[in-house]
Amino acid sequence: MNDEARPMRADARRNRARVLEAAEAILARDGLSASMRAVADHAGVGLGTIYRQFPNREALYLAVIGERMRRLYAEARELLDADDPGAAFFGFFTRVVEVSTRKKALADVLADAGIDPKAGIGEQVDADMPRVIEELLIRAQRVGAVRADLAMPELRALLSAVSMAAERQQWDEQLRTRTLGMLFDGLRAHH
């Protein structure tokens, strides 16, 4: 039985990834009116396959948010090896705000259903992200791109402040760029 179970699980994983990718595409196209049927068609799987993994719309949205966070975490880890630690730090800060802005519609649906959007974030990502962010900060400070007196409490405070507002107020790209530009000027090492 174990021998049979293994390929099944790999199949299920592949299907799950395809469904999540399709859900992103359909959500970008149709917004919250995206149907499970459209997601299934786009993924090339049957509706039953989707419902086996995601019993309802909320479960799918939760998984989409979780997958975005997993990708963001993977990006952060890759940026630890970037040639320009300053650009890596400010680039990642910007990415976090971008992802937050896109999260609102899904988070609202989940909140209406009484589900905490954070429930979709994997334990490892949730626990490890602050450590990776701190490493991005330290590397940027080491090359003199970020002021040495910026510590994690302020960084977290600013990062969550801007993410929260960008999500709630749906900042467009121009407002995000201009606002973060001024904030980043305050975090650079020329003070």
Place this chain on the structure above:
Amino acid sequence: MNDEARPMRADARRNRARVLEAAEAILARDGLSASMRAVADHAGVGLGTIYRQFPNREALYLAVIGERMRRLYAEARELLDADDPGAAFFGFFTRVVEVSTRKKALADVLADAGIDPKAGIGEQVDADMPRVIEELLIRAQRVGAVRADLAMPELRALLSAVSMAAERQQWDEQLRTRTLGMLFDGLRAHH
């Protein structure tokens, strides 16, 4: 009848102001366990006088938030005449964040009762505040204390971002000072 009504209204206004002042004192002392009885005793009025103006705890809290905003607005208007427009601008920004931080407990009670805390803010204050903030900004820019390319959309975005986070995460004074210090460095005119 009109002649009689006028002094009555003045009386009611005075009582209202005394009750709100007492509510602030008792809330600072007892937190959310503050009783209407304690507020009445502190204000030196009967419990009936309070309930005539504020039929329940939520109505009183709403009025407390409204009164704080009215005072903040009065402060902003006074700061328009300050000798140091840079200090006035950054000082007012800091005050907004302070007031937001203190608002959380009351706002939570109101939200639980399905009441928008903003409902307590007077129309004039709500409509006029952005204009006064813009004037503080322009004055600070004119003396070279704030960068010339900071416009109202970014200022509002940053002000609400920091206020929101300070309220939700209950920033202590040290975190507020350090975080705003870095943000203000980005808004100064040396860029």
